[in-house]
Amino acid sequence: MTDGHPEDDAAPPRRSRRDETRAALLTAAERLWAEHGIHGASLDDIAAAAGLTKGAVYSNFAGKTDLLLALMERFTSDPSPTDVCDELRAAEQDADPEGRCSARTTPDDRARQLALLLVEFWLYGMRDYAAGWRIADWYAERRAHLASQLAPTDDLAPGDRAILTMALDLGLAFQHLLDPDRVPTNLYKTGKNLVQGHPRP
Incomplete structure (x- = not known):
């Protein structure tokens, strides 16, 4: 129990900054690739849509294929897509x-x-x-x-x-x-x- 704040024990753990960055990039990639196609939306476009820099993409994914596979993995692991x-x-x-x-x-x-x-x-x-x-x-x-x-x-x-x-x-x-x-x-x-x-x- 946290002193003075017992409700903190029930609060879910916050995602790390890295997890939040990855999630933002995946969400942006999903939207842009659906709207413009995988070849119609660059990694620069995805980074900009997520409010991040292209460096954030490469610090989390090796490239476009790695980002695509991570998005497929999110589809696979989601229990109720x-x-x-x-x-x-x-x-x-x-x-x-x-x-x-x-x-x-x-x-x-x-x-x-x-x-x-x-x-x-x-x-x-x-x-x-x-x-x-x-x-x-x-x-x-x-x-x-x-x-x-x-x-x-x-x-x-x-x-x-x-x-x-x-x-x-x-x-x-x-x-x-x-x-x-x-x-x-x-x-x-x-x-x-x-x-x-x-x-x-």
Whole structure:
């Protein structure tokens, strides 16, 4: 207990200056890369957006790829990230007793930003070997988690159905964000039932 200030014992520890600097750079990189692309926003741009100097970038990250991998790591370690597919899953929860879900046609701005960022990660990973492996690992972790929730069937293993489900999730989410009127969310439940089958009891 701290003398005269017992409430101090319950206060969470403050982040170090270095942690705060890294977090500011990662947040700035996420926004700028989503808006302008990884090749459209330099490290100078990211430093300026975070209110820091370029030296702060290089004191925390070896370069652009290292910064990108750190941002991917933040996505991976976040226990409850906003997902580009959240809107699809929310529409599924609106399903009526017949299994039909509402057709939402107003994409969420946060989902759109994340979709743009994921596309940038994917493109960068296709061109950069080190980044590509880390991004592939990120997808593999998500597929493994999904597969653990699916029961095996006679015709398709859970791992294979997880691959197809993720393809449906991301592909439909990206199409909906680009063209919400002609790619409505009410296709999600139908597609998922075709690919996933029944969830593990």
